[in-house]
Amino acid sequence: MHLSEQEIIRRNALQELINLGIDPYPTGVFPVNASTTEILTNYKAGSGLYEDISLAGRIMGRRIMGAAAFVELQDAFGRIQLYIKRDDICPGEDKSLYNTVFKKLLDIGDIVWIRGYVFITQMGETTIHVKEFKLLAKSLRPLPVVKEKDDKVFDAFMDPEQRYRQRYVDLIVNPWVRDIFIKRTRMVNSMREFLNARGYLEVETPILQPLYGGAAARPFKTYHNALDTTLYLRIANELYLKRLIVGGFDGVYEFSKDFRNEGMDRFHNPEFTQMELYVAYKDYYWMMDLVEQMVEKIALDIHGTTQVKVGEHLIDFQRPWKRFTMFEAIEHFTGIDISEMDEKQLREVASQLGVEIDDTMGKGKIIDEIFGEKCEPYLIQPTFITDYPIEMSPLAHKHRSKPGLVERFEAICNGKEICNAFSELNDPLDQRERFEAQLELGRRGDEESMVLDEDFLRALEFGMPPTAGLGIGIDRLAMIMTNSPSIQEVILFPQMRPEKRKEISSDEEYEALGIPSVWIPILRQAGYSHIEALKKANPNALFNQLGGLRKKHKLEVPMPTMDEVRKWLALDSA
RNA sequence: GACUACGUAGCUCAGCAGGUAGAGCACAUCCCUUUUAAGGAUGGGGUCCUGGGUUCGAAUCCCAGCGUGGUCACCA
Numbered sequence: 001m002h003l004s005e006q007e008i009i010r011r012n013a014l015q016e017l018i019n020l021g022i023d024p025y026p027t028g029v030f031p032v033n034a035s036t037t038e039i040l041t042n043y044k045a046g047s048g049l050y051e052d053i054s055l056a057g058r059i060m061g062r063r064i065m066g067a068a069a070f071v072e073l074q075d076a077f078g079r080i081q082l083y084i085k086r087d088d089i090c091p092g093e094d095k096s097l098y099n100t101v102f103k104k105l106l107d108i109g110d111i112v113w114i115r116g117y118v119f120i121t122q123m124g125e126t127t128i129h130v131k132e133f134k135l136l137a138k139s140l141r142p143l144p145v146v147k148e149k150d151d152k153v154f155d156a157f158m159d160p161e162q163r164y165r166q167r168y169v170d171l172i173v174n175p176w177v178r179d180i181f182i183k184r185t186r187m188v189n190s191m192r193e194f195l196n197a198r199g200y201l202e203v204e205t206p207i208l209q210p211l212y213g214g215a216a217a218r219p220f221k222t223y224h225n226a227l228d229t230t231l232y233l234r235i236a237n238e239l240y241l242k243r244l245i246v247g248g249f250d251g252v253y254e255f256s257k258d259f260r261n262e263g264m265d266r267f268h269n270p271e272f273t274q275m276e277l278y279v280a281y282k283d284y285y286w287m288m289d290l291v292e293q294m295v296e297k298i299a300l301d302i303h304g305t306t307q308v309k310v311g312e313h314l315i316d317f318q319r320p321w322k323r324f325t326m327f328e329a330i331e332h333f334t335g336i337d338i339s340e341m342d343e344k345q346l347r348e349v350a351s352q353l354g355v356e357i358d359d360t361m362g363k364g365k366i367i368d369e370i371f372g373e374k375c376e377p378y379l380i381q382p383t384f385i386t387d388y389p390i391e392m393s394p395l396a397h398k399h400r401s402k403p404g405l406v407e408r409f410e411a412i413c414n415g416k417e418i419c420n421a422f423s424e425l426n427d428p429l430d431q432r433e434r435f436e437a438q439l440e441l442g443r444r445g446d447e448e449s450m451v452l453d454e455d456f457l458r459a460l461e462f463g464m465p466p467t468a469g470l471g472i473g474i475d476r477l478a479m480i481m482t483n484s485p486s487i488q489e490v491i492l493f494p495q496m497r498p499e500k501r502k503e504i505s506s507d508e509e510y511e512a513l514g515i516p517s518v519w520i521p522i523l524r525q526a527g528y529s530h531i532e533a534l535k536k537a538n539p540n541a542l543f544n545q546l547g548g549l550r551k552k553h554k555l556e557v558p559m560p561t562m563d564e565v566r567k568w569l570a571l572d573s574a
Numbered sequence: 575g576a577c578u579a580c581g582u583a584g585c586u587c588a589g590c591a592g593g594u595a596g597a598g599c600a601c602a603u604c605c606c607u608u609u610u611a612a613g614g615a616u617g618g619g620g621u622c623c624u625g626g627g628u629u630c631g632a633a634u635c636c637c638a639g640c641g642u643g644g645u646c647a648c649c650a
Contacts, residue, residue: 004583005618006584085608143600152611155586160642162642
C-alpha cells in the first residue's frame, strides 16, 4: 500500500501512542453532558453555567502557542473552541502529556473526549478550558482543511466526485451538508406525522417483484436461486398498495425505495424514494386538498414559514395553490385552445409552436409534449395541473364528464413535477383493456410499456372501492425544500461508477522476482507499482531510472548491476 | 447516447509562445501562555488521470481511453 508522507507520519504517531501505553482506539462509554451549540447559545460570563462539562468530538483545527493552545472541537451539532494549557493538564514535573501526546501525536481529525469548564476569552470567544482529555480514535488520513471568516469560505471542499464518493468527508467538513440531510429527515417525519394523524396505515410491500408494475420504466432484473425465477426490483409499489385497498384497509401508505434502470442526471438517480398513498372512498379533488395541506405543513415544519427560497425564486406553499386543467394551462401559455382538436390539428399546433414530435405519437403524447415544453418549465409557484389525456395514464380512472381524459393531477413546482395522483381506476374490465393497449405498445418496441399483471386484475375483480392515489417524489421535494440544485445533494450516497482501485503488488511479489526490499518502494515510486508493469519495462530505461532515483534519495545501497536488473525482469543476462 | 469543460502535492488552485514542477492551507523542525481563515523562521512532500503519437525534449500540442460536472436527448 502506498502511503503519503502525511499518512506515514500519522501511522508513526499511532505507534508512538501505543508505545506510551495509550490505546488509540479505546472502547467504553464516554460521558457527555453538553453539546457545542448548547454551550454557545446558553453560556454567559459569570452565569455559573457549565463549570464541569464533558464533550466528545473531532479536532478540526489547532493553534499552538508554546505552552498553551487553542483547538477547534466539532461534535454532531457544531464547533467550539478549547483552550489547553500545559500546566493545567500536566500539573507535575512530567509535561509529556502536553508536549508529546497533545502537541506531537494528536492531529486534525482525531476524535477526543474532554472535560473542563467554560469561560470567555479576551477576544470574546466562548471557550472550554480543558482540565482533562482522552484520545478516543486516531485519524490516519489528513482531512481537507476548510477555513471560514465572515461567511467567506477558503479552500472549500467542493469537488463533486470526492464529495459524493467520500460522503463521510463531505459531512465532516461541510456543515451545510449535514443540514440538508437533517432537513430531509424532518420532511419525511413531518409527512409521516401528517398521515398517521389521519389514521392511515404505514405498510411495507415487496421490493423484489415477479412482475414490475405501477409505472412505465425499465427495471433492474435479478434472480432468485431457490425459487429458480427471475425477479425485478420494483419500479413502483402502486399495484401492491391497491391490493391492500381491495383487502379492506381504507388508507395505506409507504415510503418506497424504487429502482429504474434509466439515464442519470441531476434529477434522476437509479434508486430513489417515493411516498405513495391510497385512500378509499375519495377522489382526486380530495387528494389535491390533502397535498396542499401536507406540503404546506412540511414547509412550516422545516422552515417555520410557507416561503422557501429555491435558486432565484421564492416559492410560497401557502394554500390554496393555483389550479389549471392541462388544456387551460396550454391556452394560458400559448394562447391556443386545443381542447376540441383532433390529432391532425394538434400536429399543426405542435409544429407551429416549434415542439418536436414524431409520427409514432398519438394525441395524448402530443398534448403531453406541448405541455412539457411550453408550460411545465414556467410553472414556478406550486400549481395543480388536472385532467390528463387517457393514453398517458393506464392506471387512472376515466374522467366522470370529459371524454378522452382521466381524473389525474400533478403538482408542478419550480418547473418540475413533485407529485402525481389520480382517482384510481377500479373498473377491472377497463383496466384489462388499458393493460392490453400497453402490451400493444410493448410489441411496437416501447421498452417502458407496462406489463399485464393478472393477479392485480384478479384483485380488482373482487372489487376495489373508489380510491384516490398519490405518488410524491421525496428526492425532488427534498431538493426544493433544501434549495439543492441536484438530486445527488439530497441522497446520502448517490450512485457513482465504481471507483477503480489501482492494483498494487505486495512486497512478497517483488521479492519473488529477486528484488532486494530496499528497492521495492523505489520501484513503486518510479511507476512500477504492479509487477506486471515492471515485467514489461525496458531494462535499459529501468536501469537508468534507478540510478537517478538512487541519487535523488541519497540511498546508501549499492546500485544493482545491469545483469541483476535483467534478472528481475526475467530476461537472460545476455 | 451527443456535445462540452475539467482531471497537477493530503485539500484549494496556478503554470500551457513545449526547455529541470509552483503558491496558499495542511504536514515536519524550532521559537511563542487568551489566539482565531493566516503568529514567526526553516524544511519535506508530485506516475502533472492512463495509454499512444509529434518532438532533441511534453504537465503543456495531437489521438484514444477512464473518471467527474454541465447542456441536450431519453426518462409520461
